[in-house]
Amino acid sequence: MRYISEIDQLSGYPSIDTDVLRTFVAIADQGGFTRAAERVNRTQSAVSMQMKRLEEDVLQRKLFERDGRQVRLTPEGQVLLGYARRILKLHSEVFNTLREPHMVGLVRIGTPDDYVMRYLPGILTRFSKAYPLIQIEMHCEASNVLMQRRDLALTVISRQPGDDVGELLRTERMVWAAAACFCVDEHDTLPLAVSGVECFGTQWSQAALDSVGLDYRLAYHSSNVAAIQAVVSAGLAVMVSLESLVTEDLRILGSEDGFPPLPSMNLRLLRNPAMASPITECLAQYILEGFRL
Template sequence: MLYISEIDQLSNYPSIDTDVLRTFVAIADQGGFTRAGELVNRTQSAVSMQMKRLEEDVLQRKLFERDGRQVRLTPEGQVLLGYARRILKLHSEVFNTLREPHMVGLVRIGTPDDYVMRYLPGILKRFSKAYPLIQIEMHCEGTPILMQRRDLALTVVSREAGNEIGELLRNERMVWVASPCFCVDEHEALPLAISGMDSFCTQWARASLDAIGREYRLAYHSSNGAAIQAVVGAGLAVTVMMESLVTEDLRILGSDEGFGPLHTVNLRLLRNPSMSSPITECLAEYILEGFRL
């Protein structure tokens, strides 16, 4: 409960408009004022003015470090970013709950199955607690197939640098992975387990091995991430995967065993404009937050 003195104290603080916070978050996510302006439908000069007022008049703290066209958050900016995401999430929940008190419906989302194992449980648990009457239909397939579908409201995909689309969820370092019992030196031709013959991750793996002259063979192929992980966990092959997906029963292979670094992959969220609704937009915000935790 807030007492009168506490309410008076709160009233002395300046307020921050949610539109300003939304612009601030867009800058942090996009890495620049111009791209953020496109996202929030404002000019670059309007975005700059908003942030100048936020820094100088409201918070009196420097929030950005500028390096040419690139923008990075200061430590104070990082602190504000965490609060901004929480405030915008609560703001969205208030409007969705009060304007749509009976949030009922079906949302179809698509995602590769390995993301389901790592990220989706926590996201869906929080979402279903807030909106228990919304039904979620999940479709787990590889990114190339998901990209062709038009019946999904929200889709999580992986993209290589320079080929980005949608909204950034997180950047992930790809790593070489094997079972603790797998001995690299015992194999004249390194057995590989891959999730897609033509995926850019497979191309990265093969190019990395070709570059060092390491012989290999494509021993296992499955579009199911759990199947690939089971094969690797059994010590039958090595694979490449996102660092955050490496479980305790696997180990990362490094340069001491002859494995060079791999590229970074972008996880992106795609929204289907033709299926947009308060429900899908609300779930999208939960997904954006969940992947960044």
């Protein structure tokens, strides 16, 4: 305690113990001292004493407003809540990094590139903050190509309903999409932009258009999803996409536009047993959580 006091005197500010911050966050989340005390495994009187010292001795600011049995944060309390969450998160990351030395290394994952744009940024950001010493190597290819590879620890793929390989990440509707300026009636033959003649989306779109007798042509073909989206955004063609991947500059086409419904797509996670490790299992959990948000 003397060491902490000396540091406090040098800095000019008192310190706030992480246990106190954890209690403070619990009160904010639970809306009261009683439920917060249960959450942090302390008595209500101990929690009240912690907060009294925090308000009167440490910060000298009122943090709570009481409304009957409910507790609300003051503006100063709201400010502290933001800092408290960040401090506790960093505290957890320090322990994850330094107390788990096995969480160091390289993990290879495979995914179609359209999922990289929508889902992977958030997943990898959270993962890298928690485990900064792990290197991620990503391989972006079509699902049918990724399934043949044996050098990937984790693989995200698209599968049609009924194919139960791997673990289900999410089920999502396939939709038709085009630029706002695209007018279907101006085209005698509908131009399609596809990512591959063997992919499910292309096969399903052709079958659906054939079923309603709508003429079409494969006008643009690229394995690069960004290239397909650029063509469609320019108003040159229609594409089939997962609903969540339709960008704001595009509109979804439905039955009112003369387009038939499409099946849903299953997104699944494959684990390579030959590369199982604490690292791959941890990243797999982040991927499962990220796709289900």
